Amino acid sequence: KAGVTQTPRYLIKTRGQQVTLSCSPISGHRSVSWYQQTPGQGLQFLFEYFSETQRNKGNFPGRFSGRQFSNSRSEMNVSTLELGDSALYLCASRDRGNTEAFFGQGTRLTVV
Amino acid sequence: GENVEQHPSTLSVQEGDSAVIKCTYSDSASNYFPWYKQELGKRPQLIIDIRSNVGEKKDQRIAVTLNKTAKHFSLHITETQPEDSAVYFCAASSPYNTDKLIFGTGTRLQVFP
Numbered sequence: 346k347a348g349v350t351q352t353p354r355y356l357i358k359t360r361g362q363q364v365t366l367s368c369s370p371i372s373g374h375r376s377v378s379w380y381q382q383t384p385g386q387g388l389q390f391l392f393e394y395f396s397e398t399q400r401n402k403g404n405f406p407g408r409f410s411g412r413q414f415s416n417s418r419s420e421m422n423v424s425t426l427e428l429g430d431s432a433l434y435l436c437a438s439r440d441r442g443n444t445e446a447f448f449g450q451g452t453r454l455t456v457v
Numbered sequence: 458g459e460n461v462e463q464h465p466s467t468l469s470v471q472e473g474d475s476a477v478i479k480c481t482y483s484d485s486a487s488n489y490f491p492w493y494k495q496e497l498g499k500r501p502q503l504i505i506d507i508r509s510n511v512g513e514k515k516d517q518r519i520a521v522t523l524n525k526t527a528k529h530f531s532l533h534i535t536e537t538q539p540e541d542s543a544v545y546f547c548a549a550s551s552p553y554n555t556d557k558l559i560f561g562t563g564t565r566l567q568v569f570p
Contacts, residue, residue: 378558387463387562388501388546401557435500443489443508443556448500 347372349438351449358456363424366452370417370438376400377419378446379411382433391434394419426456459484461549463561471569476534478564480547483528487549489556490530492521495544495563504545505532537568 350369358364370377378401379391390403394413411421417438423430433453437446460483470476482490491506507514507521507530514521520533530549534541547561 380560385466385562388560390557390559393557437558439556443550443552445491445503445506446558448493448502450500 349436349447349449351434351436351452353452354450355453356455358426358454360426360428360456362426363422364426364454366421366423366434366436366454368419368421368436368438368449370419370436371440371447374438374440374447375417376439376441377413377417378437378439379419379421380435380437381405382435382451383431388435391421423454428456430454431456459487459549459551459557459559461547461559461561463547463564465564466562467565467567469567469569470537472537472539474537476537476541476566476568478532478545478547478566480530480532480549480561481528482530482549482559484549484551484553485528486551486553487528488552489550490521490523491548491558492532493546493548493560495546497543501546534566537566539568539570542566542568 352367376395378393380388393401397413408424413419433451435451437448462481488509493501494504495501523530544563550556550558
């Protein structure tokens with residue numbers, strides 16, 4: 346079974362631009378969660394999608410949004426990028442609730 | 458809202474010693490508690506998990522204990538080896554919060570030979 350795939354792996358953007366990150370979950374997994382990882386802040390929850398519906402949202406500004414397609418692939422969008430958005434963005438897929446979350450390799454976003 | 462606190466943030470031990478990492482959760486309805494290990498430059502991977510109907514779980518050199526009354530859970534690593542060096546994250550989720558997985562801030566464990 347293929348693992349969780351995130352694209353692109355690395356991204357450099359300028360302040361004010363927008364960016365879209367993609368996550369393909371493990372086949373059969375309907376839940377996709379997104380996390381922002383920065384040094385000292387751990388894994389901060391952004392949002393979770395299940396069967397194309399956003400089930401949960403973390404405490405991030407509205408510039409962060411996402412969606413999930415019928416094949417469970419998910420995208421995350423960040424508009425009007427700020428320097429502080431530089432981070433590793435990880436997605437994780439789960440078969441169902443309260444089971445192991447499988448992480449992708451992440452997308453390293455640098456905002457200059 | 459829900460919160461998971463993790464201590465210590467860094468931990469250095471000599472090879473062969475034990476390491477203990479502690480977490481506290483705020484949502485008393487939480488019933489699933491996984492631990493993830495993240496090696497440098499790699500993705501987090503599950504190493505052990507425990508559910509609220511169990512007080513302790515062991516897998517070779519790794520064990521997790523859960524105290525539901527105090528809302529504490531801990532990771533114990535015995536006979537540490539240099540390859541145990543990594544960042545460890547605890548997490549908790551609650552069925553009343555649609556199983557949202559909330560992570561602690563991580564513990565950087567360094568095992569010196």
